[in-house]
Amino acid sequence: MRYTIIFMLSALFLVPQILSAQTAAQLETLLASPAVTCSVAAGFVLEGEEGAFDKAVSNGWLPKTAQEDDPINMGSLSFLMMKAYNLKGGILYILFPGPRYAFRAMVSESYIQGDSDPALTVSGEEFLLILGRVLSAAGDEQ
DSSP states (O other): OHHHHHHHHHHHHHHHHHHHTTTHHHHHHHHHHHSSSSHHHHHHTTTOOOOHHHHHHEEEEEEEOOOTBOOOOOOHHHHHHHHHHHHHOHHHHHHSSSHHHHHHHHHHTTOOOOOTTTTTBBBBBHHHHHHHHHHHHHHHHO
């Protein structure tokens, strides 16, 4: 329990430093959110880039049927992050890139921890924890 609290606090301090373009109010709102939308996820992952949602959909990183205010699920979030940060996946992800195998790769690399399912909606807290782990690993590789 103690390590979980320490990790969560360190992740909460790490993510705002990395995402300096995001305001404290945006982060507080996101933390309290029970479901992250596709547009919010794309905006954070693509670091506030103008038209982030449209870019994610046009690149095939989000489903073509996705709407900006749709809640994002673990599978779609995994695929978005795998593509945006050019993360390596397993053999099945290489052969069949998509949300299902992206989710498996994210679990395998411990970016997603605990009991989870690719169809589950992502809360704000879960989103920031996963994003913090991915950014930390991406920074280590550079």
